[in-house]
Amino acid sequence: MKLDKVTASFKEDKQASLSLDFIKDDLYQSIIHTNAFKRLNGITFLGAIGLTNKIGKKRDISRAEHSINVASLAYKISIARKYDDELTKHLCVAGLLHDIGHFPLSHSVEGYLSKQLNVDHHVLGNLIIDGEFPQLNDLHKILKDKVNISFIKSLLEKEVGKDLGGDIFSSQFNIDTIDGIYQSGLFVGYELFNKDELINEVFIKSNNDINFNILDQFWESKNFIYNQFIHSDFSLFVDNIGELFFKKNKNHLDFNDLLSVEKSWYKKFFFMNLLKNLDSSTLLSNYKGKEFYLPKEVNDNEQHFYKKRKYSINEKEVSLCNRYIYVKNIEKFKKFSDNIPTENLCLF
Numbered sequence: 001m002k003l004d005k006v007t008a009s010f011k012e013d014k015q016a017s018l019s020l021d022f023i024k025d026d027l028y029q030s031i032i033h034t035n036a037f038k039r040l041n042g043i044t045f046l047g048a049i050g051l052t053n054k055i056g057k058k059r060d061i062s063r064a065e066h067s068i069n070v071a072s073l074a075y076k077i078s079i080a081r082k083y084d085d086e087l088t089k090h091l092c093v094a095g096l097l098h099d100i101g102h103f104p105l106s107h108s109v110e111g112y113l114s115k116q117l118n119v120d121h122h123v124l125g126n127l128i129i130d131g132e133f134p135q136l137n138d139l140h141k142i143l144k145d146k147v148n149i150s151f152i153k154s155l156l157e158k159e160v161g162k163d164l165g166g167d168i169f170s171s172q173f174n175i176d177t178i179d180g181i182y183q184s185g186l187f188v189g190y191e192l193f194n195k196d197e198l199i200n201e202v203f204i205k206s207n208n209d210i211n212f213n214i215l216d217q218f219w220e221s222k223n224f225i226y227n228q229f230i231h232s233d234f235s236l237f238v239d240n241i242g243e244l245f246f247k248k249n250k251n252h253l254d255f256n257d258l259l260s261v262e263k264s265w266y267k268k269f270f271f272m273n274l275l276k277n278l279d280s281s282t283l284l285s286n287y288k289g290k291e292f293y294l295p296k297e298v299n300d301n302e303q304h305f306y307k308k309r310k311y312s313i314n315e316k317e318v319s320l321c322n323r324y325i326y327v328k329n330i331e332k333f334k335k336f337s338d339n340i341p342t343e344n345l346c347l348f
Helices: 026-032 035-042 047-051 063-080 085-097 110-117 121-129 138-146 149-156 175-187 195-204 212-230 233-248 255-259 262-268
Strands: 305-313 324-332
Touching (some): 026 063, 026 085, 035 262, 121 149, 255 262
């Protein structure tokens, strides 16, 4: 599966739009209308890469849309497993809140900023759920009267067993990753798999009657998205722009910026305005435009690293944990190609 063979038919997430009636419930409506949840409308799912010129003009979704998609999968599984209303409610709320602590630009700058400020999006999410920030504590006021907050946090921390539905968040085929890989595929022009078919095989059918072709397709899609898209030279380059800026402008950032939205970052951090000038069409083919230069800040002497992921399949195995293999290694960034479109790009 190669990105340079992506077809021109760009997809929308029709699978999600057909299954969102559950969100009309009063509790879920009250949650998605809180300041805490509405903040996610201002945060792109793919981070910096989602703010570049779009492939085929396909819009990146927000963290709010992704969270609703994940909750919809939790709802479908709960109904199919015949969970009672109380457990179903908690699983859906956990789906809605699983990304509540994400920073602007999602994962793009989280690695660096979390080290500088001693907090990642999981820790920040727990603080928001606990009502620690006055401007966002409307969420906590709802949760404390409607759900068991400790159980919600245990679900999100993957501490709950399958008997209470914890596997839908902790499985190697968890619903967060299922929607994440699916949405990433849509962004680059592929409808990689059917989410409903996949959750049926993983979470609903008997383990003795699994269609491995469907699971294999997802696992191959995951490898494709990470290695051909997320860890492509272009995506690594785009993600690195924000980190380079904050390294050289440490005094520009404070903790409240993590609770903000990308619109506010555009006003405060001028590197954000550079992203829309980068052309993500390089993901599809070699860039054959004008001559571009690479800013010296990207070619600094400091070595940069990323976590390279490889997802492979042992087709002889029928046990899921043995069949689907995940290996993670720390890799050095390659020298960024001078074909990456950075015309008139000046970071500082």
